[in-house]
Every structure is written in C-alpha cells, then in structure tokens.
Amino acid sequence: MTLTNVHISIGVMLLSFSIGFLAYYVISDDVKKGQKKIHMGETLNQLVNFVIYIWLGKVLLNIPLFIEDPLAVLAYPSNSHAFHIAIFVSVIALMIKTKRGKMDVVPFLHTFIHIFLISTFIYEFIQFVWYDNRYSIAYMGLVVLLIVALVLTRRFLSVQWQNVFIYFAWTLGSFMLTLFLPIMTVFGYTVKPWFSGFLLIVALILIVYQKQLSKVD
Template identity: 45%
Template sequence: MAIASVLTSIGIIVVSIIMGFIFFFVISPLPTQVKKKQLEEITSLLINFVIYIWVGKILLNISTFITDPLAILAYPSDSHAFYLATLFIVLNIGYKYKRHNLAVLTLLNSFIPVFLAASFVYEFVQIVWNSNTYTWGYLGLVMLLIVVYMLVYDRITKEKLLGIMLIGWVFGQLMLALFLPFLTVFGYMMAPWFLILFFITSIGLYIYNNGKQVS
C-alpha cells in the first residue's frame, strides 16, 4: 500500500508537469524550435531534481539503505530530501552556467509558466481527489500569479517579470503561513525559513547576473 501511494503521488506530479508543459507551449510567443529546446532543458533539470530527491532520501536514511535498500522505496520523500535536492539542483545549474554558458534567466522565465500551471493542476487534483481543503489558499495564490503573468508578460522586461513572480510567490507563501498550519509544494512541506533563504539566494543570483550583464 505504501508503494502504491508513492506511485500515485508520482503519477499526479507527472501529469501536472505535463499540463504545465502544454500550458507553456500554448501561451509562449517563442518560436516552436526555441520552445522545444527550453522544454528539453527543463525536462533534463526536472529529471535531475527527482534523482537528487532520491539521493537525499538515501542520505537521510543511510542506515536503512545499507541494511535493506528496497525498503527505501516505501519511505516517502520528506521536506528534508526536497531541501537537499534543491541545493543539488542549484549547484547543477551553477555548473552548467559556468561550464556550458547556460542561459539561466531565459530558462527561469520559461520555467515560470510550467511551474505555475503544474502547481495549479496538482493542487486542484488534491482538492477534488483527496478533499484537501488546506490547498485552497495556495491554489488561490497560484491562480493570482497566473493571471498577473498573463497580463504583464508582453508589457515588461523578462527580468522584471521574473522578479515579480519570485517576490509574489514567496511573499504569498509567507502570508499563507500566518493562517495555515503548514505550507506545501507538490506535497512537500515548506518551512518559512526555507522560503526566506530561497528568496534571498534567488535575489542574490538575480543581482549578480544583472551586474555581469551591465559590466
């Protein structure tokens, strides 16, 4: 039953991400070949992120993994594995940026609609299928960000759009933390300290990237 539950959760996330891809492909004004390339890069990073979650889960349960590796399949990935995966994926992106000149800003701007649409689908499924009323707040936040994204996409620079989405998402999550007992993203609990650290790190990288472009 535990493995079946894990597989169901993974299936919902996969379907949500696919819907996010479709949403990006439909609304993006980029040429088709460029959109395909962006989705390939996002897919590669998402696959790496999933691998990193499993690596994090193994590291956090290393004693169990040594004695009974298959038992790790029954362990649901918790927020700590998610935090480790986030650290690993940031290092991965940094490596690609340094060694392969990855266009981080372009990639993030393509990831925004994928993430928002996938989050909307995932939270909607949680409400309809699992009757999870705690997701209403986050669903409302995601809907608001999607509307804002659609309204301002062609009216401001991509740098400003990224900043607005980042600030709006983190600020909205922190506001929800005042009223909800916990915060989740794709089923993983998010601690307020992680959101603040994520925000500070992202802003730092954003400023650093802009500084390099100016110089």
C-alpha cells in the first residue's frame, strides 16, 4: 500500500467516524445532551488511545527496524497483528480505568456501540461503492441487522443487556463471516477466525456474568 493509499484510507476512516459521531448526537435520545457530550468525548478519547496502541503494536512487532529507523516503522501501514494488540491493550486499559472508578463503562459502551456501527456501515458502504469491494456486502449486511436490532431492543432490554446482546451478535456474525468469506476486514484490518472466535468466547462469558449479576440484583 502506497503512502497515497494510506492517506486515502485514513481519510475514509476519519469521514466514517465523523458521520458516526454526528449521527449519534443527532439521532440518539438515550441520554441528555450534557451526558451525551461526555460519553462522546470519552469515546473519542478511547479511539485516539486505540490509534496510539496500534502504533505501539507496530513498534513491538518491528523492534529491530524501529531501533534502526523509527520513522520507517511508523510510516508503514498497520497490519492485523498490530490491530489485535491494540484491541487487547484497549480492553485492559478500560478494565483498569473502570476498576479505579474513573469510567462508567456501561454508558460508554452503549455510546461506542452506536458510533461504531454507524461508522462501520459508512466505511463499508464507501468500500463497496467507491472501491467495488464485493466482500464488504456481507459485513455491511451484518452491521445493518445490528443497527436494526439496536433500535428494536431498546424498548425491552436494559442498557447492560443491550450492550451484551449487540456485542454477542456482532462477534457471532463476524465469526461466521470469517469462516465463509475469503477475507473479512474491519476498517481495513483483516480479522482471522481465531480472533473472532476468541471474541465470541468472551461474549459468552459476559452473558454468563451478566446473568449472575441479574440474579444478585
């Protein structure tokens, strides 16, 4: 991938998330505007951290080259391995922040899910229309179903259960797509079956955990 293509890819991603944030702010009626801005700010902050973690992943995967030429490593496009590392680090950072009482993770995840799904749909739609990426159709269809489910379940599911349900549905759908498609990508990063399978196991654990919390309540 040339630097020009990298810049275009970054531009498409920024456009997708910009539309995702704007659509969430205009359409969502989950919280008051003041709280909504706080949750959106936290989501933006975590996305910036995620980009930093991707760079960290690139450095860890290319330590010898980074020592010789740091700019060369940072200039290269990230691969799926750096993407996976960034996800793991992000989850650990969120867990630490939540445990220290610095974040209310439930409304944050609810906001993130909305923005993520809308942004993903825009990104995949551009990939299909502009780049004629036929593999985007299946994943775009999954995202549309999840957005519809998000709207329909808000009346009878609590925010906690809605978060768990959408996450489970996304991981299950993604796992199935990785098995049947030659390649599946999320924002241009290839997702392997083992990774989506791992996320699915995590989703199942969260369902059991949420059920235990419901019994306690």
